[in-house]
Amino acid sequence: MQADKSLHTFKPNSTFENIIQIYNFDRELRILLFDVIERIEIGLEPN
Numbered sequence: 001m002q003a004d005k006s007l008h009t010f011k012p013n014s015t016f017e018n019i020i021q022i023y024n025f026d027r028e029l030r031i032l033l034f035d036v037i038e039r040i041e042i043g044l045e046p047n
Contacts, residue, residue, distance in 0.1 A: 001014045001018065001019060001022075
């Protein structure tokens with residue numbers, strides 16, 4: 001959301017609500033991906 005990381009300026013129309021939405025999306029996506037990866041790992045284990 002930063003336009004310039006050295007000056008710490010933000011992109012126009014950036015809001016805290018946008019940041020929270022992106023954070024929550026990332027968290028939910030990560031949980032789903034790790035669940036799928038875990039199932040693949042279990043399926044690949046030798047018997």
